[in-house]
Amino acid sequence: MFESLPDKVSIYEVSPRDGLQNEAAPIPLAAKQRLVDALLAAGIERLELTSFVSPRWVPQLADADELVRGVSARPGVTLSALCPNAKGFERARAVGLHEIAVFLSASETHNKKNTNKTVDQSIDTFSDVVPPALEAGMRVRAYVSTVWGCPYEGDVDPARSLAITQRLLALGCYQVSLGDTIGVGTPLQTRRLCQLFLAEVPADKIALHLHDTRGTALANALVGLELGVRDFDSSVAGLGGCPYAPGAAGNLATEDLVFMLHGMGIATGIDLEALIEAGRVAEAVTGRRLPGKVHQAGSFKLRG
């Protein structure tokens, strides 16, 4: 166990997009900018800022263009946004993003309820997004959700998720993030999934997007790490979840992931203390206590 841990793991921070889109009360642009600034100050190297969806779908993200335009990140930092269709891609290109992301669900029912498309229709739509984006010199990431289970269908055949992943990679996506959207994953299942995927796909082509809804996110991350996964999505203070999956709550908190990784001698490029501050900003911005653990407990410090 743990005979070949990596020196570094890549963390993909999703809080501004996956987190703030779920807030009932709209978050002012300046507050979003505070959160983004705090995350970048903590050393986040890959950051999903927003989603270029129709403001009629998600009014909370109507300020997407303005938010992206206002961010200045140091060299080497990747900023990204979700783009469900060609129109979203055009907005992303117009504001100068170098990376975008597309998303669908491995479960037909969940995909239909979430996007009003079949899985095939979703992938067809991506054909209007991915090739033009690549041609424009952008990189495209993809999310496949409900890989560990669907709130409507229950078990989802891992071979189905793999086939979708392979289609997305063939389309030109550089990485596919596999989501435990409703947070039902347990370690043996994660082992089976990772072993299946890693037998067919290079490790750097997949990421794990784990939810801590039932407390198992870090245990599942550990399994992925042990089996060769080097890319993990997370959200500061555990902000966000999936608004379309009833009962879902709790992205894996970035602080918790970083605390575990640093404790294992694995670098992330992130300053944990500054990240904990960013988690406090996330709580201030949303006006709620957020579920992550480390931003509440603090990192370890000696007591007098």
Place this chain on the structure above:
Amino acid sequence: MFESLPDKVSIYEVSPRDGLQNEAAPIPLAAKQRLVDALLAAGIERLELTSFVSPRWVPQLADADELVRGVSARPGVTLSALCPNAKGFERARAVGLHEIAVFLSASETHNKKNTNKTVDQSIDTFSDVVPPALEAGMRVRAYVSTVWGCPYEGDVDPARSLAITQRLLALGCYQVSLGDTIGVGTPLQTRRLCQLFLAEVPADKIALHLHDTRGTALANALVGLELGVRDFDSSVAGLGGCPYAPGAAGNLATEDLVFMLHGMGIATGIDLEALIEAGRVAEAVTGRRLPGKVHQAGSFKLRG
């Protein structure tokens, strides 16, 4: 990875003792009994009910004798109580308990602040408890706290915790529960600790008592499981912590542990749905929202 998982794991439930002693407002006896009844109804097989300490130390536990006398458990269920000294043992014997527990800290500073004794003095005190208890036909468990780290001293030498454990086993304790009292443990550290202990001590002689203060409890439990540990302490809904360790909060929630284990095909003897109900009783009894995840999210159920 996971080539030799067990069919069953033994869970030692500590909420009535470790949880309720920390509540600022005293919990009425009837409320404690409701919690105990709910835990036993869920199939808990090992239950630490209370602590026979001086009511001047912990007034919340002044009803210890009455609580134990009122519990009727089915055959095969082990009820226990913490006994810091010979007087506590006499009370435990008088109310008919078949198992007691003693405790100390691996860190001198923490032990001193917690018990006002050196580690040697604590073990001396146990010499007045353990042999008479064994002679009376009782079993004695021991807790060693701050094994993963001390709030005052920081790192604690694992060899020191092992030496203390060996003295406790030599004294006649049947099992030593190793505590991550302040919840700072990470998986590589847990691997090192478990490998060190399991090289010297049979697996059934140790248990892991993990705190989820920084979200790593299940990841650490998974490491223990992989390395051969079969005994885990936990507390329903994550009730309790250590009142003497500043900033400490969050026993591993029993529901979260059971959810993970059952998801891996490992039996616990516990009915998860009934356990979630017991977690709700714990919240009602304490009047607080408790930090465990599964009692909040529920186990997985299909949505319409």
